Amino acid sequence: MATGRGAARRAGKAIAALALAAGCWAAAPRADEAGNPLIPGYFADPSIVRHAGEWFVFATIDPWGGDTLGLWRSRDLRHWTFSTPNWPTKAAATSPTSGKSKVWAPSVVRGRDGRYWMYVSVGNEIWVGTAPHPAGPWRDANGGKPLVPADYRPGLHMIDAEAFVDDDGQAYLYWGSGLNWVNGHCFVVRLRPDMVTFDGEPRDVTPAHYFEAPFMLKRNGRYFLTYSWGNTTTDTYQVRYAVGDSPLGPFTEPEDAPILSTDRARGVISPGHHAVFRAGEQDLILYHRQALPFVAGGPVRRQIAVDRLEVDGDRLARVVPTRAGPPIAGAAPRRAPGRRASLRASAAEPGHDAAAAGDDDYATTWRAPAGAWLQADLGAVAAVGESLILPATPATPLRFTMSTSQDGRRWRQVAAPHAATGSPIRLRAPGAARYVRLDFPEGADVVEWRFAR
Incomplete structure (x- = not known):
């Protein structure tokens, strides 16, 4: 990846272009400070668990879900590997009441039985699956039918389920949204030990300013129901909370103010649909926000970020969204540096110059139309070795051809x-060369192209 003063100037130009397109952006961070977004690519609605020293982030594949979920794995919260779980799929999780919506909004927790349980929205209804390990294999846990069918409460969306396991091992399930970005309702029910059967009737515990995406957090004996309000396709999406003495409510907003909302000065648009987790003694909030440059009414491209969450008695402090990301216990301080390379391309969309694929910043991408190429100059003729492509849409096949050249005029096709599919995509160019070029017949959206040292 590009380093040095020349690369810094190129990265600065790329971020400046984003600033112009987005309307506002804080001072560009150094490459080793660009910790947010945490994960490369367009994803939303994250759920996070840790197992045997490894982090697993399950997420919606943008735009608006896919036929599967995305699963990211990392041992240091800096280097991630992408895959898709075997379940759910749009085809496997369907019923007579299912709608056309895809797979989105997973919640994964570990039950008192030691197994992992997933509550996920498919076709505007909620399904439940289980696995012995976060990576699977997953299977349906409710006899091939939804846990909450789409018609459970007509006029409302039966989506965005979130499981919560209390200190005593008792599990609860929260869910609910509205229609047309208004009239959201939140339901909660106690789960029996099988993690599937409802123990009693669900309750409507909707607090003020609730629209969707509930997440339960317990601290110091108090229950914090956190949730999203607003519209994720505009700049109004935000995170709020209400407090109660029981996981079943009632819940009351302590003040009429969000704890996380649009902050254009920091390049943060419509943050929301979050999860809260602990690393060491620190609470952290994992959430999605709009990719930049943001265009209202344009394609939904969201990215996953992480920041500190502070609990003060029965209040949650306002979250300060960052580009650097917080220090996290057990995380590598930064991503491993790569080999120096300067990038150029035959074409690029505004705000997505070639340098964005070499700036070690997951907020920026090189995006170009069909027939474009991306070229790396390694500075001198040498063994090329391995390079890594981090595509912005790793669940979608990326089509390309790779060529090398010693002088930039005569080219040899090496792939x-x-x-x-996937991320990272590992490439190996045999022989010695100064230049490496990737040709994309269908276009591309690339977060990073890194060369191993």
């Missing part, structure tokens, strides 16, 4: 046209 036949092919398609790859």
